[in-house]
Amino acid sequence: MPQTTPAPQISIPAIYMRGGTSKGTFFNLADLPKRCQVAGAARDKLLLRVVGSPDPYGKQIDGLGNGSSSTSKAVILSPAPDGAHDVNYLFGQVNITKPMIDWSGNCGNLSAAVGACAIHMGLVAPERIPADGICTVRIWQENIGKTLIAHVPIAAGQVQETGDFILDGAPFPAARIQVDFISPAPEGSDMFPTGNLTDTLSVPEIGSFPVTFINAGIPTVFLRAEDLGLTATELQADVNNDSTLLTRLERIRAHAGVAMGLFSDPSDAETRQHTPKLAWVAAPKAYTASSGKQVTTEDIDLLVRAMSMGQLHHAMMGTAAVAIAAAATTTGTLVNEAAGGGSLSEVRFGHPSGTLLVGGQTEQVDGRWQVAKVSMSRSARRIMVGHVFVPADSF
Incomplete structure (x- = not known):
């Protein structure tokens, strides 16, 4: 032949x-x-x-x-x-x-x-x-x-x-390099998809959780670390080597996608892993970053850990940082609460690799929350x- x-x-x-x-x-x-x-x-x-x-x-x-x-x-x-x-x-x-x-x-x-x-x-x-x-x-x-x-x-x-x-x-x-994200929430809609700063998300066979849904930078669902049995000081190995935890977090993300109007059914999450992001927050506490750097409570305003494509991110996705900035500077969200509450224009949060400073300008326009700009420094x-x-x- x-x-x-x-x-x-x-x-x-x-x-x-x-x-x-x-x-x-x-x-x-x-x-x-x-x-x-x-x-x-x-x-x-x-x-x-x-x-x-x-x-x-x-x-x-x-x-x-x-x-x-x-x-x-x-x-x-x-x-x-x-x-x-x-x-x-x-x-x-x-x-x-x-x-x-x-x-x-x-x-x-x-x-x-x-x-x-x-x-x-x-x-x-x-x-x-x-x-x-x-x-x-x-x-x-x-x-x-x-x-x-x-x-x-x-x-x-x-x-x-x-x-x-x-x-x-x-x-x-x-x-x-400073990057400005201009009006990162969807045009003509509330950056909080349900219209609420906090909601309750029910996930069959897992439980119900207070959450903040936000669409700024990227659709994201925030939970309290303590409600997940976590601390928000986790490093990659603590999460990515725990298959039971990964499965649980993915089920929560899938149901969050439905609640945010991104999915018609939780099974849709299997073919859309990039969005929404899932993150958990906590008040400041000291921890050792993946580099060995010591992060103290005085260094940060809050702790955040976020999942990306089914794994704990080694630092923080830039789009999720936009969501963090928008939520942290909006009084009444779980992220704002973890940062101490009240009126904030910027926050420094702790992530697995260290810290990041982000700023945001949020306001209500015709009864809907919007963010005019979020800025952060990268390289x-x-x-x-x-x-x-x-x-x-x-x-």
Whole structure:
């Protein structure tokens, strides 16, 4: 019988970047194969192969993913045609063990890299880039239809990537990039999906819990740590090695998704793992971060732990940090309560890798809670610029 000639590999220009406490592969839309420049199966298959999913071993050893939700990510950038933004930003959360990409939300950590990457790709008009100072990159986040503003430092006309800014969860210092999330709640609706600052969530065979549902940055359900039998000082191994706890938390998340109007049935959570996020909060207490850093009660206003793609996040997702900021600065939520209650404009919270300061401006408009802006400081850095190779028959 004649032998079939194996498919060749094709190469695609890409930039591999760290943004915040995540890493991802960034593409210019125009560089993708034609059939992958639109949403659909071909694009998903291509990006799955780039990242190395699905991998039954959970390592993504044959791609650019690193076997964690924080590093299993893809970004597509393109020119913004509306005149009000510089770049369009589309984010895909790639599942590690399943052939699935979740396009339902943003990645707040990689948002910190979008402005710099857009400059590197030539997507920001040269006249908008100062010789020295700050370049304000206006980003349209396509997944959620929101504006982000990245304040990117520039030195000698180039993105400044090195510096002395320390971000807990990233091992080396870099240049500070402020990211503003503008009106991160859905337009024309209350950022609290039920209209309440707190609700009671009933989960069959598990129990009922006071919760705060919020949709700012990313849909999130907050619970009190003590109601889950937790402390909010947990590190990854404390949660991710406990299969019983993971199953319990996922069932709560699934029912929260129904209560928030994201799912019609709890089973829908199986194919939508990126949203909603589940997090638990507690008042400040001392703990040792994963780096060995000692976090004292004086260092923080509250404790937060959050789940991402079925695992405890090693630090804090940027979008969840937006939700934390919005909820903490709204008097009456469980997050605000954990932070001591009352009127707050910013909070510093403790997460598994250390601490993070976030600020928010919330207000009621026509009886609905809205948040005008949430700001946080992150950093970003190019790790590799070149071409990624994939088999031509993989998509």
